[in-house]
Amino acid sequence: MKIYHNLSDFKKLNNAIVTIGTFDGVHFGHQKIIKQLVEKAKTAHGESVILTFFPHPRMIIDPENQELKMINTINEKAEILKRLGVDHLIITPFTRDFSNQSPEDYIKNTLVDNIGTKHIIIGYDHRFGKDRSGNLADLKAAGLHFGFTVEEIAEQDIHDVAVSSTKIRQALLAGDVSLAADYLGYPFSIFGRVIKGDKIGRTIGFPTANIFVEETYKLIPGDGIYAVTVEMNFKSEVISPMTDDKISDSIISFTSKLPASDFQLRAFKGMAYIGQRPTINGMTRNIEVNIFDFNEEIYGQDIKMNFLKFLRHDVKFTGLEALTIQLQKDKEATLAYFESVS
Incomplete structure (x- = not known):
């Protein structure tokens, strides 16, 4: 797996199969999505790309809140993604300037011009751009214009991911590392x-x-x-x-x-x-x-x-x-x- 610490370091692909997220913990729910991404890249004769952000967006948007703790460090996350067979991991520095892009600019600059997205796997509740105003419908409309397809992750799968992340954090804070391992898979x-x-x-x-x-x-x-x-x-x-x-x-x-x-x-x-x-x-x-x-x-x-x-x-x-x-x-x-x- 190749790792990039900035979008500018990434060389645009001809057939990028992409998903986006923080994937904290890379637990069973995340792994299901990532395996879906890797399989799609194989069948489409493309390359799998995960776009993630560091620091976590909430650390930038709400810097006074010190309560947010992550299950994985960025290095730990990268190692797990590597084992899952991902081809490319882009760790984008999350800044206020980045978050202030319009949804249209984000799609064109990041997904199309920088990455070369041909297919994107994303959740129904994914939000992006300034004030998180971009949504799945915007991605699908942009896909028709720029020539990429959008695959929606089922609502239940997204719910399972959110629930698992919450339960893992709760288990760890309570000391129940065995339960956390059951959710994480490691x-x-x-x-x-x-x-x-x-x-x-x-x-x-x-x-x-x-x-x-x-x-x-x-x-x-x-x-x-x-x-x-x-x-x-x-x-x-x-x-x-x-x-x-x-x-x-x-x-x-x-x-x-x-x-x-x-x-x-x-x-x-x-x-x-x-x-x-x-x-x-x-x-x-x-x-x-x-x-x-x-x-x-x-x-x-x-x-x-x-x-x-x-x-x-x-x-x-x-x-x-x-x-x-x-x-x-x-x-x-x-x-x-x-x-x-x-």
């Missing part, structure tokens, strides 16, 4: 960089890697303890891979930072913590992971955590001794989970 993940913490975990036998997520718009699950797998790149001779085939199959490898030829992606089991560490009167919300059977220094390393099961809510304990006892129970519960799915 485990929810967080990609971030290992940073230095206060190393309290080391003093009680549970060292953790503190994760910094650069993308502030990324949705973070509810506070608590989770069974996770952790992916990271190492030189091939350093560390043996996780051999549990069942868990390995559940992993979705990240490619936003491709390894050099002498590096290899490895996966490990662990338990993650999200919360403010109330037992030590923590002041900030942390994302930490205790990686099992692992003692390498990985400060500055980019890692990916796949959230597989919620274990318990965050609790304030009477002290570090009580916390340590509970963490041992959490580890046993995590290992039992991995054993149950092996």
Whole structure:
């Protein structure tokens, strides 16, 4: 899949089969539409194109609203679309100037002159142009003039997409990562960089890697303890891979930072913590992971955590001794989970 970060980078196609959307999560509902797009491109001997926007339009139109959080970062989304067989992904910078185009200018400049659209698959409720005044009827009328056809996504399919996105966000905020995975079709993940913490975990036998997520718009699950797998790149001779085939199959490898030829992606089991560490009167919300059977220094390393099961809510304990006892129970519960799915 070829990725373009601006319309000006895209070379107009002779037979572009296009769909448009934010596709946050690229969940089962989105996947149905995207498979439809890819199949149409094959039968029409064309090339599939997804036009998406970044930042999310609502972040530009309503910048004061900090509540909007995305299931995927733009890199995560691109990786999933690549696996679905899309030929071209255009990530258009969404700006106020872009949003202020008339529907007619948007169709001519973007869909016709820039992309070369011959067929577009779009929802009945798709809106575009200044004040979102353009609609499906405008697209169909323009298609007759410019020579492209319009295929409408069924209302029920659009409804399912909206409902699924809402349910996924609700599930994640409640910590129900298993339910979220059912809707997504893959485990929810967080990609971030290992940073230095206060190393309290080391003093009680549970060292953790503190994760910094650069993308502030990324949705973070509810506070608590989770069974996770952790992916990271190492030189091939350093560390043996996780051999549990069942868990390995559940992993979705990240490619936003491709390894050099002498590096290899490895996966490990662990338990993650999200919360403010109330037992030590923590002041900030942390994302930490205790990686099992692992003692390498990985400060500055980019890692990916796949959230597989919620274990318990965050609790304030009477002290570090009580916390340590509970963490041992959490580890046993995590290992039992991995054993149950092996």
